[in-house]
Amino acid sequence: MRKGQSWFNTTSVALGFAFLYAPIVILVIYSFNDSKLVTVWGGFSTRWYVELLNDQAMLDAAWITLRLALLSATMATILGTLAAITMVRFGRFLGRSLFSGMIYAPLVMPDVITGLSLLLLFVSIDIDRGFWTVTLAHTTLTMCFVAVVVQSRLVVFDRSLEEAALDLGCPPFKTFFVITLPLILPAVVAGWMLAFTLSLDDLVIASFTTGPGATTLPMKIFSQVKFGVTPEINAISTILITIVAIGVIAASLFNKRREVERQKAERLAMQG
Amino acid sequence: MAAEAKDRSGWLRWLLVAIPFAWLLIFFLIPFFNVLKLSFSTRARALPPYKPVFDFADGIAGFIAKLQQLTLANHLSLFTDPRYVEAYLSSLKIAAISTILILIVAYPIAYGMARAPREWRSMLVMMVILPFWTSFLIRVYAWIGILGNEGLLNGFLLWLGVIDQPITILTTDWAVYIGIVYSYLPFMILPLYATLEKMDETLLEAAADLGCPPIQAFWKITFPISLPGVVAGCFLVFIPITGEFVIPELLGGSGTKMIGKTLWYEFFNNRNWPLASAVAVVLLLILVVPIVLFQNAQKASEAK
Numbered sequence: 001m002r003k004g005q006s007w008f009n010t011t012s013v014a015l016g017f018a019f020l021y022a023p024i025v026i027l028v029i030y031s032f033n034d035s036k037l038v039t040v041w042g043g044f045s046t047r048w049y050v051e052l053l054n055d056q057a058m059l060d061a062a063w064i065t066l067r068l069a070l071l072s073a074t075m076a077t078i079l080g081t082l083a084a085i086t087m088v089r090f091g092r093f094l095g096r097s098l099f100s101g102m103i104y105a106p107l108v109m110p111d112v113i114t115g116l117s118l119l120l121l122f123v124s125i126d127i128d129r130g131f132w133t134v135t136l137a138h139t140t141l142t143m144c145f146v147a148v149v150v151q152s153r154l155v156v157f158d159r160s161l162e163e164a165a166l167d168l169g170c171p172p173f174k175t176f177f178v179i180t181l182p183l184i185l186p187a188v189v190a191g192w193m194l195a196f197t198l199s200l201d202d203l204v205i206a207s208f209t210t211g212p213g214a215t216t217l218p219m220k221i222f223s224q225v226k227f228g229v230t231p232e233i234n235a236i237s238t239i240l241i242t243i244v245a246i247g248v249i250a251a252s253l254f255n256k257r258r259e260v261e262r263q264k265a266e267r268l269a270m271q272g
Numbered sequence: 273m274a275a276e277a278k279d280r281s282g283w284l285r286w287l288l289v290a291i292p293f294a295w296l297l298i299f300f301l302i303p304f305f306n307v308l309k310l311s312f313s314t315r316a317r318a319l320p321p322y323k324p325v326f327d328f329a330d331g332i333a334g335f336i337a338k339l340q341q342l343t344l345a346n347h348l349s350l351f352t353d354p355r356y357v358e359a360y361l362s363s364l365k366i367a368a369i370s371t372i373l374i375l376i377v378a379y380p381i382a383y384g385m386a387r388a389p390r391e392w393r394s395m396l397v398m399m400v401i402l403p404f405w406t407s408f409l410i411r412v413y414a415w416i417g418i419l420g421n422e423g424l425l426n427g428f429l430l431w432l433g434v435i436d437q438p439i440t441i442l443t444t445d446w447a448v449y450i451g452i453v454y455s456y457l458p459f460m461i462l463p464l465y466a467t468l469e470k471m472d473e474t475l476l477e478a479a480a481d482l483g484c485p486p487i488q489a490f491w492k493i494t495f496p497i498s499l500p501g502v503v504a505g506c507f508l509v510f511i512p513i514t515g516e517f518v519i520p521e522l523l524g525g526s527g528t529k530m531i532g533k534t535l536w537y538e539f540f541n542n543r544n545w546p547l548a549s550a551v552a553v554v555l556l557l558i559l560v561v562p563i564v565l566f567q568n569a570q571k572a573s574e575a576k
Contacts, residue, residue, distance in 0.1 A: 006387070008380075008384075009380075009383065009387045009388070010384065011384075012380035012381055012383070012384040013384035013385055013388065013396065015381075016378075016380070016381030016384070016461075017381075019377075019454070019457075020399075020454075020457065020458075021403065023411065023414035023415055023418060023454070024406065024411065024414060026417065026418065026424060027410070027413075027414040027417070037422070040422075079291065079292050079295055080292075082288055082291055083292035083296075085288065086292060086293070090289060093289065095293070099289075099292075099296070100567070100570075100571065101567055102296040102297070102300050102301060103296070104566065104567045104570050105300070105563055105567070106300060107508075108507065108508065108511040108512055108563060108566060109511075109512075109515075110511070110512055110514065110516070110532060110555065110559070111512075111517065111532075112515050112517050112532045112535045112552070113515060113552045113555060114300075116307060116535065116548060116549065116552050117304050117306060117307045117552070118299065118303055120303060120306040120307055120310055121298075121299070121302065121303040121306055123320050124306055136299060137299075139295075139299075140295065143292070143295070143296075144296075147292075193405075194405075197405050197406075197407075201407045201408050201409060203408075203409055203518060204517055204518065204536075207540075208539075218407070218409050221409060221413070225413055225416070225522060226522075229413075229416050229417055229420075233413060234417075237407070237413065237414075240406070240410065241407075241410065244405050244406050244407075245402065245405075245406070247405075248398070248401070248402055248405050252398055
C-alpha cells in the first residue's frame with residue numbers, strides 16, 4: 001500500500017507541475033520562432049527580439065512600468081510593514097477590525113471594482129490622471145499583500161531580543177532599525193518583490209486609473225493581443241519571465257544562505 | 273525602563289497606526305462610497321460624464337436639490353434587464369464550477385507535495401510560487417497559442433488521430449475554465465499544502481492497522497484535517513474569479529458572459545459611468561458574504 005500511494009503522489013505532482021510549466025515553456029520556445037505564425041515552427045531566430053528593440057512604443061511602456069513598479073513597491077513596502085507592525089504589536093485599538101478588514105479585503109477584491117472606485121476618487125478630487133495616479137493605486141493594492149507577508153513573519157518573531165535591547169536603554173526607534181528590521185528583513189524583501197511583480201503585472205487597475213501618456217506594458221500587451229497573437233509578445237514575455245525567475249531564485253538562495261549561517265552561528269553559540 | 277520608553281514613544285505609536293490606517297481609509301474605503309453615490313447618478317454628456325456633480329459651492333439648498341436628482345434607475349435596470357441578470361448568474365456559475373475544478377486538480381498536487389521527501393518540499397513550494405510570480409496576463413496569453421484552432425493542442429490531437437478536424441476551444445467557456453484553473457491553481461495548492469504538511473501521518477498508519485481502507489481513511493481523517501486549507505483556498509479563488517475580466521476577455525468569446533466584462537464595457541465602451549458603478553455596487557453586495565467569511569477565516573488562523 002505504501003508503495004502504491006507514493007507512486008500516486010509522484011504522478012500527481014509531476015502532472016501538476018507539467019500543467020503549470022508547459023504553457024510557459026511553449027511560450028518561451030516560440031519566442032525564438034522565425035515564422036510569423038505563432039503555431040508553425042519556422043526555425044530558430046532572434047528576429048522578434050530585434051524587432052522588440054526597435055519598437056519604441058513598447059520600450060516606452062516598459063520603462064514607465066518599471067519606474068512605476070519600483071516606486072509603488074517601495075511605498076507599499078513602507079506602508080505595508082507599518083500596517084503589519086500595527087496589526088501584530090498594537091493589540092486591540094479602536095477600529096482594529098476595520099483596519100484588518102481593509103488589509104484583507106483588497107487581497108480578494110475583484111480588480112474591476114478597485115480600479116473603478118479609485119478612478120472615481122481621482123475624478124472627484126480632480127487631479128490629472130497618469131503616472132502618479134497609477135502609482136497611488138498600485139501602492140494601495142500592494143501594501144496589503146506586503147502587510148500580510150510581513151505579518152506572518154512578525155507573528156513567529158521572538159520578542160525577547162527587542163525587550164533586551166529596550167531594557168539596556170536602546171531607544172525604541174533605534175531598536176526597530178537595529179534589531180527588529182534585520183530579523184524581519186527576509187519577509188520585507190519578499191513583500192517588496194511581491195508588490196513589484198503585482199505592479200508589473202496589473203492591467204485592470206492601471207487601465208482605470210491611468211491617463212494620457214502613461215500606457216503601461218500590460219496595457220500595451222493587452223491591446224496588441226486583442227488584434228492577434230504576435231511573436232513579439234512572446235519575446236517580451238520571455239524577457240519578463242527571465243527577469244522574475246532570476247529575481248525569485250536569487251532571493252530564495254540568499255534566504256537559504258542566511259538561514260544556514262544563522263544555524264551555524266546558533267550551533268557555535270551553544271558550544272561556546 | 274521599557275515601560276518608560278513606551279510612554280515616551282506613545283505619540284509615535286499612534287502616528288505609526290495612523291499612517292497606514294489613513295491611507296487605506298482614503299484610497300480604499302472612501303472610494304467605495306464614491307462608487308455608491310455615483311451609482312445613483314444619471315449619465316450625462318459632459319466631463320465627468322455623469323450628473324449631478326456635487327460641489328461645496330452649492331450650499332445646503334443646492335445639495336438637497338441635487339440629492340433629489342439621484343435615482344435608483346441604474347440598480348433597477350440591473351435586475352430587470354436580462355442581459356445583466358444573466359451576466360451575474362453566469363459569473364457565479366463559472367466561479368463556482370471553477371472553484372470545484374481547482375480544488376479537484378489542486379488536492380492531489382498539494383497532497384503529493386506534502387508527502388514528498390522533506391528535503392524536496394521547500395523546492396516544490398518554490399516551484400508552485402514561481403509561475404505565480406510571472407505575469408498573469410502573459411500566462412493567460414500563453415493559452416491563446418495553445419487552444420486556438422491552429423493551436424498546439426489541436427495540432428497534437430490531429431497528429432494523434434483522435435480528431436480529424438480542429439475542435440473550437442478558444443472563444444468558448446471551455447477555454448475560460450482552462451484559463452481560470454491554470455491561473456488560480458497556486459492559490460489553492462498553497463493553503464492546502466500548508467494544512468496537509470502539518471498533518472500527523474501516524475494517524476493514517478493507525479487507521480490502516482485497525483483495518484480502515486485507504487479511501488475511507490482519506491475521507492475520515494485526511495480531508496477533515498485539511499478543511500481549513502480547503503476553505504481558505506476556495507475563498508481565495510472564488511471571490512476574484514467572480515469579478516474576473518482578463519480571462520473571459522482573452523480566452524472567452526462573445527457568448528461568455530461575466531460581470532467583470534460587463535462592467536468594463538459599460539465603463540470604457542459605453543462610457544456609462546453610473547451604470548458601471550451600479551454593476552460594481554451589486555457585485556460587491558453579492559461578494560460581501562464570502563468576503564466577510566474569508567476575513568473571519570483569516571482572523572481565526574491569525575488567532576492560532
